Amino acid sequence: MSDPTAHSPAETPPSIPPPTGIVVGIDGSDQSTCALVWAAREAERRNKPLHLVTAYSVPIFAASGLDGGYATVDDDVIRDGAEAVLHEAATKVSGYNVDLDARVENGDAAGVLLEMSETAELLVFGSRGRGGFVGRLLGSVSSALPAHSKCPTVTIPISCAERLGQPAPARRERGDKHPDVAVENVVTVGVDGSATARMAVLVAAEQAQRSGRTLRVICAIPPYTGSLAWIPAPLDREALFKDIGVQLDAGQAWLRSHFPDLPVDVQLLEGPPVEVLIEASRSSELVVLGTRGRGGFAGMLLGSTTDGVLHHAKGPVMVVRDAEDPRLADRESFGPMLQA
Incomplete structure (x- = not known):
């Protein structure tokens, strides 16, 4: 088992080799936490490295005043937030006996993960994620990845939370009207x-x-x-x-x-x-x-x-x-x- 802090996003070298094990998309949502736990268990079972990945792009806003123009959000602020999300995720799975690394990538989340699928053994992600600037890994991405990925993909719905040892959402939130089985x-x-x-x-x-x-x-x-x-x-x-x-x-x-x-x-x-x-x-x-x-x-x-x-x-x-x-x-x- 590796120390997640030893591979923090801030220390990730520019020429980090492509992933060869289990890649999991992280954006800080409950769905991605479920995907993270499932991926960690699978990486341990297969004796493969676990790669935590989040991606972001800097949004540009059109100005709404008389002084027309554009404004951008500071890249460092967004990256710091992404690194914090990954560090928290790495801590959650630090007890698993896997080689672990965490990566922050700049770019479209779907494109980043699809590129990684060319060398990865498996892509894992939640069925829906949070909005906002950090990630947007899930949702539309979870529909795109199974269709285009070069390796098998695993989609983890929020209804799996309880079976993965995570706090179970309310039945209404997870959209399940049937009793648990x-x-x-x-x-x-x-x-x-x-x-x-x-x-x-x-x-x-x-x-x-x-x-x-x-x-x-x-x-x-x-x-x-x-x-x-x-x-x-x-x-x-x-x-x-x-x-x-x-x-x-x-x-x-x-x-x-x-x-x-x-x-x-x-x-x-x-x-x-x-x-x-x-x-x-x-x-x-x-x-x-x-x-x-x-x-x-x-x-x-x-x-x-x-x-x-x-x-x-x-x-x-x-x-x-x-x-x-x-x-x-x-x-x-x-x-x-x-x-x-």
Whole structure:
């Protein structure tokens, strides 16, 4: 464990190397504190360095008097505030056995974190942050990062506060009208047969194995709606479930070939995928999703299911971008699968 004061923002050298471990966005909000604690636990579990980052840009205001012109806020004042926020954050996680550094960056928060994602192993941030000049890391940024990041991202909603040992917000503040439920020892991954989902399954399996949890694979089939009017008879829907079940069994066999000791629970459910996965987020340690599923166009940055879950999840959500992995090559040899 390193001394957070030994790597204070004020002492950070200009040519600090790019981050290679877990990067967490900090802006002093309750949401970023939750993200900080989750990231510290994950860095300790993976034995990876933890990088605390905040970013700011100096705002310019148009003068509102007869003497037209512009006024700027002093850069040193803002930077001092950012350094204070990072120092407080570093102190909160000083008890974790991780190598820690804290960085203040000048620039757009999303741009700063996206650049770091090129070398980082994981980006972690809250689902919403505070306004103002310091950071603005969360909110619009938390929507941009999963779509553009070069590494997996984890979004932590404020409703996770209690499970992370932080003061729990009022139910109205966290937007949750449902009663609290116990968190199970599972990592849940949503699948739809797409190549991106298969990559998400591999990452979720690694996460579950690393943390000693069960992997729960969920495939949700939307109920009958007008969009499914082309299905001629109930028998066809039964056949659809049977066919998907065969493919899930084949996928489970493939997964066990790469993770023979990992407990796997496969569930085929009927219901809107977004609602099913949001509900799963209440009781899962982590929900893992791909950036884009079968329902999206090739050029879309986030599929509608992933985007919908990110906005309403009650637990941590990891988004995994599509990638090349040699383990994907032998999936077809285990049985039928949907072609994305």
